[in-house]
Amino acid sequence: MFILKRVLFVGGIIAPQSTSLTVSHFSACHCLTSPKRHSPYSSVDSERYSSLVKSVMSSRVSSQTPETLQVEDEHIYGPVVKAQMPTQTQKRVPKTLHPFLSSEWTLETEEPESGTPVRILLNRGQGRSFVPSVTRVLQQTLSPEQIFYLERWKRRMISELGEEGFKSYSQNLFRQGKLFHSAVEDILTSGATLANSNPSETPEYAPEVQGYMESISSILEDVRAVRAIESTVQHGPLNYLGIVDCVARYRGVLCVIDWKTSEKPKPFLGNTYDNPVQVAAYAGALNNDENYKYQVENGLIVVAYKDGSPAHAHQLNSELMSEYWKTWLLRLEDFTEQRSSHASSPSSEKR
DNA sequence: GGATCCTTCTTCTTCTTC
Secondary structure (H helix, E strand, O other): OHHHHHHHHHHHHHOOOOOHHHHHHHHHOHHHHOOOOOOOOOOOOOOOOHHHHHHHHHOOOOOOOHHHHHHHHHHHHHHHHHHOOOOOOOOOOOOOOOOOOOOOOOOOOOOOOOOOOEOOOOOOOOOOOOOOEHHHHHHHOOOHHHHHHHHHHHHHHHHHHHHHHHHHHHHHHHHHHHHHHHHHHHHHHOOOOOOOOOHHHOOOOOHHHHHHHHHHHHHHOOEEEEEEEEEEEEEOOOOEEEEEEEEEEEOOEEEEEEEEEEOOOOOOHHHHOOHHHHHHHHHHHHHOOOOOOOOOOEEEEEEEEOOOOOOEEEEEOHHHHHHHHHHHHHHHHHHHHHHHHHHHOOOOOOO
């Protein structure tokens, strides 16, 4: 019985009609559609990532207990019903296909005179109107499958670490992410890269970020002409905002760059979940924000590892960005709909 | 001064047989 249900559920996930997110991930990551015996990790340089893999495997949660299986089963039961619900259109299309690029500014090839990166601080102040952030929209429009796996993961972690242990584990992950971001920010604003800095002046990082910085060292060598760092972007017509990590040229291509830390190796774009949608959302906002007189068509997601193994850099060309932009528009539509239906029926249950 | 905001992360079959 268990097995049957589980197979059905997996079928629900794989079914292309599940969610727009899943569809876009599949389109971007054919590894997931390859024959089942072919693991997406099989082409990873296992020797190079051996210590990372070892650390992941050693912290792996032990097999399930009847208790967790039962709880899981309860969770599984729901999605199966959902997967059999009236078929959603196979490929949803945004109601309004707002352009990713703005027609106001042409694509620039020259760098501006001033070499100082822009940093527009977030100012929520006076504006009474509600402007949701990219993170908030993405968090509140997760697919049922994503919610299921995240909750299952959380449950497992708590069963292993305890409530308090899990809390400090999560806080530590956030802390490392923040430290890493500010270290990257420092090195990029100082104009120094690991390539052109004097070895004797190589900056000293906090021990927690040393490995991450080593991980991205070769990628930093290819980052030039930094235009913006930790800067607010806002899409006026679509009414959302966010803060971009970085806008710079990577191997000569102007990109919105997103720096990520990860415990697990993420060798494929498909391993990065909503990150590409996030990057497309930022780029789309920047392209339609009058504070930035240029446009960015490309994206880059850099996944850094604590043990110093080489980071994975996932480039998003303009075609991919347009695809993820559509996914973003759908998520934004869902968010708006959710909010308006919630507002119109105050008694309606919260998810 | 306190509250809130934007981020920072976390998921993807699963272990048996060669």
